[in-house]
Amino acid sequence: MTESVTHPQSPVRVAVxxxxxxxADHAHRLAERTSGATVTVVHDADLAxxxxxxxxxxxxxxATDAFSAIADPDVDAVLLASPAPAHYEQVLACLAANKPVLCEKPLTTAAATALDVVRRxxxxxxxxxxxxxxxxxxxxYVQLHKLIAAGDLGTPLLIHCAHRNPSVPTxxxxxxxxxxxxxxxVDATRFLLGEEVTAVTVLRPTPNPSAPAGLQDPxxxxxETANGRIVDVELFVTSGRSYEVRAEVIGESGSATAGFGRRSADFLEHFVQAYDAELQSxxxxxxxxxxxxxxxxxxGYMAAAVCTAGVESLRTGQRVAVASH
Structure with a gap:
């Protein structure tokens, strides 16, 4: 860690x-709306x-190369918004350079490589x-987490979730x-309940006729969680309407929701406050x-482990236990 990062008056010099x-949205957010940060280097495979x-x-x-951007002496920290297959090697380069990194999900594309990041x-x-x-x-979501932690809902029993997009790329x-x-x-479940997801079952409802050929949607x-709670998630990414994310926690003495009635054009609009808070934090x-x-x-590793089980369940139609180390 360089002295400039920890000095209270020095801005953190970030490579995006x-x-x-x-x-690009994050780069502008860091440069224009995040206190104590400056963007010194940007890189993309599309240099234009x-x-x-x-x-x-x-x-x-x-920077014409991602790894030279990470190693650049004018960079104190790195924000990775590169394609997911590139994350593993780029995160390892950040670790080798001893530079903090905010990596957009997924941490890596496989549970094994995510676990390697944890160990390194x-x-x-x-x-x-x-x-x-x-x-x-x-x-x-922060308020919902506080309600659960304070015991206002009693013991949480179920969570109902919906994740809807108007459309997705081809x-x-x-x-x-x-x-x-x-x-x-998956991460929201772990955040809200404070326990691990231990099994996944993916069901295939009647597919949306408007979905591209070969896309099982919804x-x-x-x-299933370690303490026996059940979370059901509707994934519907070709709804043709608005972007919507919501969760309802059902407890022994009450229920509470996040996101109900909140609709946006896309994820960047929907979570602008969350992204601002995340980067500032x-x-x-x-x-x-x-x-x-x-x-x-x-x-990041646990999310990857659960999704690995989810992909297997999608392929087999069976309940799949989450393998974690």
């Missing part, structure tokens, strides 16, 4: 790797796109990896509903030398 729609973003942010320049970070003796599960910073396949969508409900997922943690203030490498 991957400046597609989400990464990186150049465009760099010209929009004062003081930012383009543990060997360093200091936390460096935060995973971008932004719902932990959403005001409604490359979206059935497994991506698990890896890209369900992963957020899907209904049943998550991360930068504050880096400046203070804590590096992480939210879901870490272990959370």
């Amino acid at each position: 790797i991957g400046v597609g729609r989400m990464g 796109r990186a150049e465009t973003v760099a010209t929009e942010i004062s003081g930012a320049r383009v 970070e543990s060997a360093l003796g200091t936390p460096l990896v935060q995973v971008g599960f932004m719902r932990r910073f959403d005001d409604e 490359y979206f396949d059935s497994e991506m509903l698990i890896k890209d969508c369900l992963v957020h409900e 899907q209904l997922v049943i998550l 991360w930068i504050d943690a880096v400046r203070a030398g804590r590096n992480v203030d939210g879901p870490g490498a272990w959370d």
Whole structure:
């Protein structure tokens, strides 16, 4: 860790790797709305796109290689919004450089590589990896978590969830509903209940006739937790309407919801407050030398382990136990 990161008056110099729609949004958020941060380097496999973003942010320049961006002496911390298959090697490079990293989900594309990240970070003796599960910073989810923790609902028994998109890109396949969508409900379940998901069952309802050929949409997922709670998740990503994410916790003495009646055009609009809070919290943690203030490498690994089981259940139609170490 460089002295400039922990000095209370020095801004954290951030490299943003991957400046597609989400990464560009994060780069502007860091540069324009996050106290104590500055964007010094941007990188994207599409160098023209990186150049465009760099010209929009004062003081930012383009790195032609992700690993040189991570190692750059003008970079104190790294935000990864690159394609998921690139995350593993890029996160390892951040660990090797001893630089805090906020990695958009998934941490890696496989449970085995996510576990390797956990073990390598543990060997360093200091936390460096935060995973971008932004719902932990959403005001409604935060309030729901507080209600459960305070015992206002009694013992939580069930959670009903819905995750709806108006549409998805043409490359979206059935497994991506698990890896890209369900992963957020998995982390939200662990956040709200404070326990692990131990088994997954994926059901295939009648497919939406408007969905692309080969895409099983919707899907209904049943998550079982360590203490016997049941979480049902409706995944419907070709609804043709608005973006909607909601959860209802049913407890022994009451119920409470997050997201009901809240509809948006897309995820960036829907979770703008959560993203703002997430990045500010991360930068504050880096400046203070804590590096992480939210879901870490272990959370990324457990989400990957549950999704691995979910993909197997989607393929087999069977209940699949979550294998974790």
